[in-house]
Amino acid sequence: xxSITIKDLAQKLNLSPSTISKALKDSxxxxxxxxxxVKEMAKQLKYVPNSYAAGLRKKTSxxxxxxxPNITDAFFAKAIYGIHSAANQxxxxxxxxxxxxxxxxxxxxxxxxxxxxxxxxxxxxxxxNNNHEYIRFTQDEGxxxxxxxxxxxxxxxxxxxxxxxxxxxxxxxxxLQRGCRNIAYLGISEQVSTDISRREGYKFxxxxxxxxxxxxxxxxxxxxxxxxxxxxxxxxQNKKPDGLVASIHDLAIAAYYAxxxxxxKIGQEVKIIGFSNFDxxxxxxxxxxxxxxxxxxxxxxxxxxxxxxxxxxNYTLKNEVITLPSVLYxxxxxx
Amino acid sequence: xxSITIKDLAQKLNLSPSTISKALKDSxxxxxxxxxxVKEMAKQLKYVPNSYAAGLRKKTSxxxxxxxPNITDAFFAKAIYGIHSAANQxxxxxxxxxxxxxxxxxxxxxxxxxxxxxxxxxxxxxxxNNNHEYIRFTQDEGxxxxxxxxxxxxxxxxxxxxxxxxxxxxxxxxxLQRGCRNIAYLGISEQVSTDISRREGYKFxxxxxxxxxxxxxxxxxxxxxxxxxxxxxxxxQNKKPDGLVASIHDLAIAAYYAxxxxxxKIGQEVKIIGFSNFDxxxxxxxxxxxxxxxxxxxxxxxxxxxxxxxxxxNYTLKNEVITLPSVLYxxxxxx
DNA sequence: TTGTAAGCGTTATCAT
DNA sequence: ATGATAACGCTTACAA
Numbered sequence: 198x199x200s201i202t203i204k205d206l207a208q209k210l211n212l213s214p215s216t217i218s219k220a221l222k223d224s225x226x227x228x229x230x231x232x233x234x235v236k237e238m239a240k241q242l243k244y245v246p247n248s249y250a251a252g253l254r255k256k257t258s259x260x261x262x263x264x265x266p267n268i269t270d271a272f273f274a275k276a277i278y279g280i281h282s283a284a285n286q287x288x289x290x291x292x293x294x295x296x297x298x299x300x301x302x303x304x305x306x307x308x309x310x311x312x313x314x315x316x317x318x319x320x321x322x323x324x325x326n327n328n329h330e331y332i333r334f335t336q337d338e339g340x341x342x343x344x345x346x347x348x349x350x351x352x353x354x355x356x357x358x359x360x361x362x363x364x365x366x367x368x369x370x371x372x373l374q375r376g377c378r379n380i381a382y383l384g385i386s387e388q389v390s391t392d393i394s395r396r397e398g399y400k401f402x403x404x405x406x407x408x409x410x411x412x413x414x415x416x417x418x419x420x421x422x423x424x425x426x427x428x429x430x431x432x433x434q435n436k437k438p439d440g441l442v443a444s445i446h447d448l449a450i451a452a453y454y455a456x457x458x459x460x461x462k463i464g465q466e467v468k469i470i471g472f473s474n475f476d477x478x479x480x481x482x483x484x485x486x487x488x489x490x491x492x493x494x495x496x497x498x499x500x501x502x503x504x505x506x507x508x509x510x511n512y513t514l515k516n517e518v519i520t521l522p523s524v525l526y527x528x529x530x531x532x
Numbered sequence: 533x534x535s536i537t538i539k540d541l542a543q544k545l546n547l548s549p550s551t552i553s554k555a556l557k558d559s560x561x562x563x564x565x566x567x568x569x570v571k572e573m574a575k576q577l578k579y580v581p582n583s584y585a586a587g588l589r590k591k592t593s594x595x596x597x598x599x600x601p602n603i604t605d606a607f608f609a610k611a612i613y614g615i616h617s618a619a620n621q622x623x624x625x626x627x628x629x630x631x632x633x634x635x636x637x638x639x640x641x642x643x644x645x646x647x648x649x650x651x652x653x654x655x656x657x658x659x660x661n662n663n664h665e666y667i668r669f670t671q672d673e674g675x676x677x678x679x680x681x682x683x684x685x686x687x688x689x690x691x692x693x694x695x696x697x698x699x700x701x702x703x704x705x706x707x708l709q710r711g712c713r714n715i716a717y718l719g720i721s722e723q724v725s726t727d728i729s730r731r732e733g734y735k736f737x738x739x740x741x742x743x744x745x746x747x748x749x750x751x752x753x754x755x756x757x758x759x760x761x762x763x764x765x766x767x768x769q770n771k772k773p774d775g776l777v778a779s780i781h782d783l784a785i786a787a788y789y790a791x792x793x794x795x796x797k798i799g800q801e802v803k804i805i806g807f808s809n810f811d812x813x814x815x816x817x818x819x820x821x822x823x824x825x826x827x828x829x830x831x832x833x834x835x836x837x838x839x840x841x842x843x844x845x846n847y848t849l850k851n852e853v854i855t856l857p858s859v860l861y862x863x864x865x866x867x
Numbered sequence: 868t869t870g871t872a873a874g875c876g877t878t879a880t881c882a883t
Numbered sequence: 884a885t886g887a888t889a890a891c892g893c894t895t896a897c898a899a
Contacts, residue, residue: 218879549894
């Protein structure tokens with residue numbers, strides 16, 4: 198460890214530690230010339246402040262935690278990139294936690310974050326559970342939490358999401374416009390806010406088109422790809438849908454595999470639209486029509502808002518929902 | 533903040549802070565019954581240790597930093613997942629830094645990590661620079677560094693990589709076996725170790741097949757996708773290669789776009805093999821033949837080794853290269 | 868088996 | 884404009 202401390206600088210310059218500290222912080226109390234000398238010496242000796250000492254004293258860590266269900270989905274990877282970008286600009290560090298879609302991990306992580314380890318938390322909920330008391334508890338302790346994407350609307354804080362309900366409608370109506378009448382919905386979980394909203398949008402669009410909702414056309418996500426594929430295959434065989442709405446990238450992939458295995462022509466016999474942030478869906482056979490969320494921006498906003506609330510004293514996060522628009526990219530899978 | 537401290541527990545239980553501290557750490561000095569009382573009270577009051585105080589005192593942060601060039605390439609996303617997994621199992625936290633392929637960021641990050649903020653660093657080099665003095669300096673300060681994937685073999689530490697040289701050969705020979713005689717190489721940068729090794733492998737395979745190396749068949753990566761596509765198009769038009777080795781996923785993608793724009797049939801007229809960790813390349817048109825690195829394992833190993841070295845005192849990281857095998861998945865792009 | 872006290876490096880308050 | 888000092892919460896000799 199560098200182990201150059203403020204005391205070392207003080208000794209070298211024949212000043213007191215407190216003067217050094219103030220000088221490094223550009224305090225108005227300190228002589229301009231002294232500041233210069235101090236800063237130069239600091240640079241020369243490669244002084245790096247001990248963040249633990251500062252953290253202990255100031256009760257702030259300049260660190261935020263990010264908890265995501267996974268990191269390999271391009272949506273979350275890009276969101277983290279956005280978070281990192283905003284954090285970095287504001288001199289915050291980012292601690293990362295991956296819950297692997299399990300709220301038990303999420304809970305453990307959150308509970309370990311008390312007592313100053315981080316100044317705030319950004320989280321996209323794992324979604325296999327509805328009881329978010331542990332999040333409220335964290336808030337009550339004074340640790341601010343910002344939610345994004347998979348949120349719980351009952352938690353009193355700022356939530357950054359995409360327009361999931363509208364997108365559910367848009368996705369379904371796009372398929373309807375392309376002539377589909379028998380549309381299956383491939384969902385994540387009934388406990389994930391994004392999925393609930395998209396599903397509601399799906400139902401609304403059907404209703405508006407006077408098409409009866411058929412629960413047998415609903416499929417739920419499993420963590421096992423093979424299971425997803427076989428579930429989709431069985432619906433394809435039993436219910437002969439002519440359109441599929443895949444609420445996450447993984448399910449769109451599984452749908453492609455299922456269709457391929459059954460020799461069903463995607464785009465002709467079955468049209469597929471998927472929520473996805475992967476750039477290469479363009480190269481799929483056929484190219485996948487997507488609803489693409491502004492992942493980077495969502496992350497960036499979440500971090501910016503959290504950090505703003507940290508920097509202004511007595512500022513508490515508004516209980517509001519910020520919705521960023523997604524884009525529908527029409528491609529050959531719904532030709 | 534929770535603000536339950538050891539002192540609070542001490543007061544509640546009529547014990548001294550040091551007894552509490554020892555009890556929580558399961559010290560042999562403490563009566564079993566006392567330990568129980570302490571732990572119960574701690575749980576009841578949801579005591580969370582202040583990691584900054586402990587860190588200041590013990591000079592260890594139970595935190596490692598990860599620096600990656602980007603996070604949206606599936607390779608790095610999976611590597612981070614592996615790192616997080618190993619870290620989490622060993623009760624380490626993970627700070628994440630994304631250099632955006634620029635060593636200047638990398639350098640800034642590293643320089644900010646001195647003085648106890650982290651116990652060690654795992655890094656995949658950005659590669660737009662060859663002078664890694666800042667890494668050596670960090671090591672000299674006593675901060676251990678483990679390199680993975682994009683490494684500098686001249687840095688004295690443990691490096692976890694994939695068998696890039698062999699893979700360069702394997703990729704090229706696969707194309708040769710499929711009848712290609714005029715193979716272009718789409719590279720990242722002459723300063724990135726992975727790319728250098730793969731390129732050497734490519735050259736070796738050509739030589740072995742008595743095919744002259746043609747520098748005009750080499751393309752270098754730009755951060756701009758459009759530039760990559762146009763560079764590849766111009767080689768396709770001018771040099772009429774019948775095979776392409778893409779040393780990263782992004783370049784394979786660009787190659788697909790280039791071929792599509794020029795109406796060149798991938799798999800027939802030009803065969804493409806790409807280094808990639810994306811799961812969905814199977815669905816490409818045509819499916820992309822890949823060399824796939826064990827990304828998760830690489831990350832996991834890097835973290836495990838770093839943490840091991842941290843836990844054992846007086847243990848320094850060996851100056852060795854650990855090579856994990858990649859897999860060649862043959863698909864229709866090289867049919 | 869438990870308690871006392873010093874100290875980690877910084878900052879904030881209060882002198883000088 | 885600069886300096887002395889206490890305190891942040893924890894750990895660890897050392898003492899009891």
